[in-house]
Amino acid sequence: MSETTPGRGVGAGDLDGLRARTRALCARFPDQYWRDTDRDRRYPQDFVDTLTASGLLAVLIPTAYGGSGLGVTQASVVMEEINRSGGHSAACHAQMYTMGALLRHGSDELKERYLPRVATGELRLQAFSVTEPAAGSDTTSIATAATRAGDDYVITGHKNWTSRILESDLALVLARTSDRGADRTRGLTLFLVDLRQVRAEQPATLEVVPVRTMFNYATNQVFYRGMRVPADHVIGEVDAGFRYVIDGWNAERILLASEAIGDGYWFIQRAVAYANEREVFGRRIGANQGVQFPLADAYMKVRAADLMRYEAARLFDEGKPCGAEANMAKHLASEASWAAGNAALDTHGGNGFVDQYDIERKFRETRMYQIAPVNNNLIKAFVATKVLGLPRSY
Template sequence: MDFALSQEQQMMQRLMRDICSDYGLEYWREKDEAKEFPHEIWDDLTEAGFTGLTIPEKYGGEGLGMEEIVAVGLALGRHGGGVSGPNMLTLGPVFGGISLTEHGNEDQKERWLPEIVDGAIVSLGLTEPDAGLDTAGIKTTAEKDGDEYVLNGTKIWTTGAHVSDYIVTLARTSPMEEGSRHQGISLFVVPSDADGITTNKIDKLSMRCLGSCEVVFDDVRVSEANLLGDEDSGFYHVLGTLNTERIIWSAIPLSAGELALDLAVDYAKEREAFERPIGKNQGVQFPLAESKMELETAKLMIYKAASLYDSGEDCSMEANAAKFIAARAGSNACDRAIQVHGGMGFADEYHVERLYRDVRLARVAPVSDELVKSFVSTNVLDLPRSY
């Protein structure tokens, strides 16, 4: 087994660190307070080619895989971006690039992939108010009318929809039938400025600079040319995208945990109490050492899941396990960073409070801890289905 990053991956991490040097912790704090999308760094990521990372060279991209997404995501998060920074990579390379590369026809690829390379923002319209994580239970419909589909329904927690160019949207094209809940769902590329779309930002605890939105579809018409993949098979098409989302959402809390650990170590070296650095105390050292070990262990599972995906092998268990373990490791690291900072851990100027708020999301989204355990119980351990 080779655990070393390739020279190309190391080079990309160095490039990402260089970009991040212009966007320090104060930049992310200001964006968080203003609840403002970080357009400036998005433009720099686009110029550097990161928005086209997973897109084939034929369409102007880099033609790389999830290992590279993980590598640059970890660098982006650890060097200032925390949770929000690497999550931006879902809004192009993953939701748009992978979905279209895997399921789009040639006309669709030629039409949309170069736009994503050039920085088009793509959201995923999946979750609904009543369905939650029960994707098969969605109620948004897409009815055929001539050479168009008419969409009606509501999506929720659609990240970046207020600034996106397109929303890859799941909608039911055939009625749900007993014994076939996952059939009859289709995937569409919907322009965000289409008539009939209303987008409302949700006030929330974490990741405030990447707005999460309610998106209402009211007789929204899209051409049949916007149907992605086969009609009624959208649920199965989106499964691969969800595995890649879980992989990047493993790197997100991990990198935030690494950043929190870095901040805690620096503070422990500098802060003095009782005439000695607090980092001299094992009560401070040991929790930080635990976080380092937990984060490194989680990283191995993340790269394993990414490697399996890039090799075309099933990575469902590994992607879910990586997300579960990394979310725990990242959350622990941020919690311990607060403890090391003491009262100052609650002050905005020390940044760990924001990481603490943001990283909590990773245990709920894009899939909850409980559903990951149910998936592994049923699909890996072959226990009776519980849901």
């Protein structure tokens, strides 16, 4: 299969080199490694440490803070290649998009204090604590509260789907600092929480309850019980945190689209190789159009999603509005990877359910992209109302 065409303004050679570098690193972590971590629901710490040491997790951090100073286009290629190699970038993708809120909206003091150490891997910023059980996708309805108390804010509430907080040194936490008024996006504030300080000085204020999911995803419920955070750790302005979260959502959607695209290519590559080798009734099964057509259809869907990913990333890197493109990229990529996963499972037949072929593992992993970080139905509603001008449905 040929490589995808990079977005405008990005040199093909630059991306090819980045792909090769990422692939070489991922080759050190073969299928058995990911099989074992999935079976044991173990965080792939050594993979993340190796990726961090290589500098690949710091591609979005400016050179002034020790990073590579590259764009979302390049970051998306790293995420794609991890999944395309058979790995699972959910173990580390949050650092790519969470640190954007700190970079674009944090104070100079916070950036200088934390970003260089995030770039070197001394500190890990992997946790983004936003979603709550009652609010779900309606982020403006969250109830976790932050109350000013002298030089601190005191945070109390309950979050779910706060992933990798046990593996993180820092977390971004969204909490309500004032009542929601006519502008329901106001009243929420984004905090940078130094988890090392919390664990050392006020451990009783933070309870983390791991949640076992259908694939290896280090996610948790979190209970904040009067956790104190210094007021100077507010990101940007008080009550304006929802805007900063939205700002990061576009990058998040683009990066997760690239992961789904990586899965899609992986499924197709594995299925094509299997179809070219497996013989039944005296010939290779790849000669059957019943096998060929679903794979060809899935491949075209992945390629189309790939192009939308590059378009969304180009707009993001150029500082242009990209909400529609980022959402469409995520939607198209998640649907394409699911089509590729089903085609690969059908191609492998019963062997697709055997863990040694890795299809069933990746099949479980790629299903998430239709649900998270935003449900595909919400993307359709967004496109219908924001792009097509139809009446709001939610």
